[in-house]
Amino acid sequence: MxxxxxxxxxxxxxxxxxxxxxxxxxxxxxxxxxxxxxxxxxxxxxxxxxxxxxxxxxxxxxxxxxxxxxxxxxxxxxxxxxxxxxxxxxxxxxxxxxxxxxxxxxxxxxxxxxxxxxxxxxxxxxxxxxxxxxxxxxxxxxxxxxxxxxxxxxxxxxxxxxxxxxxxxxxxxxxxxxxxxxxxxxxDPRVAGRDEATIERLRGELALDPARDFVLAYAGSLSVWNRPEAIREVFHAFRQIHARTRLLLLTGDLEAAQASFGDEAAIIIRSIPHEEIQHHLALADLGLLLRDRSSVNRVASPVKFAEYLACGVPVLVTPGVGDCPDIVRREGVGYLLDADLPLSRIVSEIRANRSDFRARCREVATRYFxxxxxxxxxxxxxxxxxxxxxxxxxxxxxxxx
Incomplete structure (x- = not known):
């Protein structure tokens, strides 16, 4: 054949x-x-x-x-x-x-x-x-x-x-x-591999302190169905709860990222080869998957959801993004963003259970993706x-x- x-x-x-x-x-x-x-x-x-x-x-x-x-x-x-x-x-x-x-x-x-x-x-x-x-x-x-x-x-x-x-x-x-x-x-199978020495080197380069910082990550394009303004709003909301919140933005759309996010010191913007993304995502506490409700997003299967989980990162997802909200609820690998969700709870739970979240996310990624x-x-x-x-x-x- x-x-x-x-x-x-x-x-x-x-x-x-x-x-x-x-x-x-x-x-x-x-x-x-x-x-x-x-x-x-x-x-x-x-x-x-x-x-x-x-x-x-x-x-x-x-x-x-x-x-x-x-x-x-x-x-x-x-x-x-x-x-x-x-x-x-x-x-x-x-x-x-x-x-x-x-x-x-x-x-x-x-x-x-x-x-x-x-x-x-x-x-x-x-x-x-x-x-x-x-x-x-x-x-x-x-x-x-x-x-x-x-x-x-x-x-x-x-x-x-x-x-x-x-x-x-x-x-x-x-x-x-x-x-x-x-x-x-x-x-991509390469995303599941990680080198601890590389992760520690990146953590030092980016001046991230796991004991004090809470790191949000977004990986992907800034296309019409990925909302930069929603990412920015959620980041600022977390900053009000936890002053040491950082945003790690991994995108090939550097001009759009600079235009949307400016030069805030707490926002790190990087364009990296896709095969290196796992080492950067390993620095994150929470991955962002924020999309509008639409017929396109309702049936989607964003690969970034699978990549976040494969890198041990729980996900904050909006309702109506394909099967992702169902998996988040059923498997306990993140949070569904709604008006009743206190962001302080997200920060405290993840900071108190980082290793458990990482292990659970990787196990669910292996099972589903x-x-x-x-x-x-x-x-x-x-x-x-x-x-x-x-x-x-x-x-x-x-x-x-």
């Missing part, structure tokens, strides 16, 4: 390097897989992605992204579609990372004996509205909605990243109920077997028949 995987996202984005590449690495190790062809667009970053490719049989084809609606971008997508068709043989599995990618693979899927899989990670039409690329209820919005409906119906199997996304998909298109498997966004634990489900996803239920994780990581 050969796999073709197509994405319209920038191949150098952290979302691809930290999510898609480990996924492809796991698929490549399945005994029935002979190799993988990856088709991806590139907007910036040059050949940075090559350093992150799994050491497996993955052949990469890259096209330039001039903007999703630019004619030259679509010429590259047409080229991808033709190349995938030319290489596809009976038994091939074709995986599209969103409905547009699936459409590009539909020509290859016309060959007999192929299997078309939708890697469904969110509501593309609503994401484009939030990003300002299209107008809600405009022509392109309606077109993307129709494309999403077609993709759900056309796919032979669907990978959903949250129970909320599965529920929404089945309500909208009941025909999808028997072909969905839920596997959350898992952390270790991609290797879903290897059997990946095999069923590409192999066409009947999906089975996994009773170990009641909210995520189970097949839905």
């Amino acid at each position: 050969r796999i073709a995987y197509l994405t319209i996202d920038n191949i150098n984005d952290n979302v691809i390097l930290a999510q898609t590449f480990p996924l492809l690495g796991r698929l490549a190790t399945l005994p029935e897989v002979d190799g993988i062809d990856l088709f991806a667009l590139r907007k910036h970053g040059g050949d940075r992605y090559r350093a992150y490719l799994p050491p497996t049989r993955i052949r990469v084809r890259v096209g330039n992204n001039h903007g999703i609606w630019h004619p030259l971008t679509w010429l590259h997508l047409v080229r991808f579609a033709l190349q995938a068709w030319a290489r596809t043989r009976a038994g091939a599995v074709l995986i599209g990372r969103n409905p547009i990618s699936l459409l590009c693979l539909s020509l290859a899927a016309s060959r007999r004996g192929t299997r078309l899989v939708l890697d469904y990670r969110g509501l593309l039409s609503e994401e484009y509205v939030l990003q300002g690329k299209i107008a809600r209820r405009g022509r392109m919005h309606r077109l993307l909605r129709r494309l999403e409906r077609w993709a759900i119906r056309r796919a032979d199997a669907i990978l959903c990243v949250s129970e909320r996304l599965r529920e929404r998909t089945v309500r909208w298109q009941p025909v999808a109920a028997g072909k969905i498997v839920v596997i959350p966004c898992c952390y 270790d991609g290797d634990a879903y290897r059997a489900l990946y095999g069923e996803l590409v192999g066409g077997k009947a999906f089975r239920r996994l009773p170990e994780s009641p909210s995520v990581g189970k097949a839905c028949a």
